[in-house]
Amino acid sequence: MTYDLRINHDSEVPKYxxxxxxxxxxxxxxxxxxGQRIPSINETSEELLLSRDTVEKAYVHLKKKGVLLSVRGKGYYVNQINVQKEIKVALIFNKLSNYKRSIYYSFVETLGSKAAVDVFIYNYSIDKFEDIIDNQINNYDYFAILPQFNDEDTVVDRVIKKIPREKVLLIDRNLxxxxxxxxxxxxFxxxxxxxxxxxxxxxxxYTKVNLVFPSNEFYSKNILRGFQIFCQVNALDFSIIDQLxxxxxxxxxxxxxxxxxxLYRFxxxxxxxxxxxxxxxGVVAYNDNPVxxxxxxxxxxxxxxxxxxxRLAAQMILSKEFKRIKSPFEFVQRNSL
Structure with missing residues (x-):
C-alpha cells in the first residue's frame, strides 16, 4: 500500500x-x-517518507485514544473501529486580549477532547486574514472567526465567503x-x-458623562452611537474624548x-x-475581568x-445546530460609580 501522496509535506498541519x-x-x-495488525512503525515511515519518530508519535497518540493496541514484540493492532474523528477547528482572532483569552479557554474547555483547536491572529489586517484563509482552507473542519477589521464589511464578506458556508461560525461581531x-x-x-x-x-x-473612545483603535462605532443616544434620551450632558x-x-x-x-491611565x-x-x-469600564x-x-x-x-460557540460545533445567538450583556455595580 503506497501512502506517500496522502501526506502533504507543505501543509502547516503537523505530519504526525x-x-x-x-x-x-x-x-x-x-x-x-x-484486531488486525497494521504496518509497523518502520514500514509506515518508509512508505510515507517520514521519520520513524513522526510515525511513532502518531501511533502512540492513537494508542492513548484507544484506537490502537500495542502488543510487545508484535506491533500495533486495531482496538476499535467505531472511531470518532477529532474535529479540527481554526479559531481566528484579531488580537489577543484578556477577554479573547476568556473566549478561548471556554471554547476549548467546552469542546474538550472532541476537537483540536489552533489559534491564528491577523492583527486587524484583511490581507493577513486572507492569507490565513487561503493557506488553511483545506486543513480544518470549522473556522470560528472574530471579524474585527477597519475595512468595509464587503471586503471581509468576500474573504469569508471563500470558505464553505457550513464551516463558518462568527463570534462576537454581527456583520x-x-x-x-x-x-x-x-x-453594541x-x-x-x-x-x-x-x-x-x-x-x-455627576454633572457630565464622558465616553473615552480612542479613534485609533478598532472598537465598534455602534458603541459610540449607543452612548450618544443614551445620553440624549436621558438628558445627560455628555462629551466624546478621543485620547485621554x-x-x-x-x-x-x-x-x-x-x-x-x-482605565489604568485614568x-x-x-x-x-x-x-x-x-x-x-465616577468611572465605568468595558469588559469585566478579575483585575x-x-x-x-x-x-x-x-x-x-x-x-x-x-461556550455557546463551541456547543454549536458539537451539536451541529448552527444559529444566531445574542450574547448576554451585564451591568456590574462596584464602588467606582
Missing part, C-alpha cells in the same frame, strides 16, 4: 497528525479490521453583509444603552472607558489628584459574558 487522520480514515473505510451566517454576537449599540440604563441613578450624581489627557479628567464628572489602557491620574472613585469622580473586581475597591463595568460566548 496527518498520519493519525490517515489511519483513522483507513479504519473507517474498512481497510483495517478490528450586516453576512446576516445568514451563524453567530454568537454582541449588539443596544447593549450599552441597556447596561448604562441600569446605572442611570448613579450616573445622574490629564486635562480631560475633571472632578464631579463620570467617565465610560472602552480601553483598559485608558486611575493613575485620579490617584495623583487624591480623588476617590465613586465619590469625587477590575479588585482595582481601587472595585471598578463598575458593562460587559458581555465572554466565557458564555466561547
Amino acid at each position: 497528525k496527518q498520519v493519525v487522520e490517515m489511519i483513522i480514515s483507513d479504519i473507517e473505510a474498512g481497510i483495517f479490521k478490528k 450586516d453583509s453576512l446576516k445568514d451566517y451563524p453567530v454568537v454576537y454582541q449588539e 449599540e443596544k447593549d450599552i444603552q441597556t447596561a448604562l440604563g441600569k446605572g442611570i441613578s448613579l450616573l445622574k450624581k 489627557d490629564e486635562n480631560d479628567v475633571k472632578k464631579k464628572e463620570a467617565y465610560v472607558l472602552v480601553s483598559d489602557d485608558d 486611575v493613575k491620574i485620579t490617584k495623583g489628584k487624591g480623588w476617590k472613585l465613586g465619590k469625587d469622580i 477590575k473586581e479588585i482595582l481601587e475597591d472595585g471598578i463598575t463595568t458593562i460587559s458581555t459574558n465572554h466565557y458564555e460566548i466561547g
Whole structure:
C-alpha cells in the first residue's frame, strides 16, 4: 500500500497528525479490521517518507485514544473501529486580549477532547486574514472567526465567503453583509444603552458623562452611537474624548472607558489628584475581568459574558445546530460609580 501522496509535506498541519487522520480514515473505510495488525512503525515511515519518530508519535497518540493496541514484540493492532474523528477547528482572532483569552479557554474547555483547536491572529489586517484563509482552507473542519477589521464589511464578506458556508461560525461581531451566517454576537449599540440604563441613578450624581473612545483603535462605532443616544434620551450632558489627557479628567464628572489602557491611565491620574472613585469622580469600564473586581475597591463595568460566548460557540460545533445567538450583556455595580 503506497501512502506517500496522502501526506502533504507543505501543509502547516503537523505530519504526525496527518498520519493519525490517515489511519483513522483507513479504519473507517474498512481497510483495517478490528484486531488486525497494521504496518509497523518502520514500514509506515518508509512508505510515507517520514521519520520513524513522526510515525511513532502518531501511533502512540492513537494508542492513548484507544484506537490502537500495542502488543510487545508484535506491533500495533486495531482496538476499535467505531472511531470518532477529532474535529479540527481554526479559531481566528484579531488580537489577543484578556477577554479573547476568556473566549478561548471556554471554547476549548467546552469542546474538550472532541476537537483540536489552533489559534491564528491577523492583527486587524484583511490581507493577513486572507492569507490565513487561503493557506488553511483545506486543513480544518470549522473556522470560528472574530471579524474585527477597519475595512468595509464587503471586503471581509468576500474573504469569508471563500470558505464553505457550513464551516463558518462568527463570534462576537454581527456583520450586516453576512446576516445568514451563524453567530454568537454582541449588539453594541443596544447593549450599552441597556447596561448604562441600569446605572442611570448613579450616573445622574455627576454633572457630565464622558465616553473615552480612542479613534485609533478598532472598537465598534455602534458603541459610540449607543452612548450618544443614551445620553440624549436621558438628558445627560455628555462629551466624546478621543485620547485621554490629564486635562480631560475633571472632578464631579463620570467617565465610560472602552480601553483598559485608558482605565489604568485614568486611575493613575485620579490617584495623583487624591480623588476617590465613586465619590469625587465616577468611572465605568468595558469588559469585566478579575483585575477590575479588585482595582481601587472595585471598578463598575458593562460587559458581555465572554466565557458564555466561547461556550455557546463551541456547543454549536458539537451539536451541529448552527444559529444566531445574542450574547448576554451585564451591568456590574462596584464602588467606582
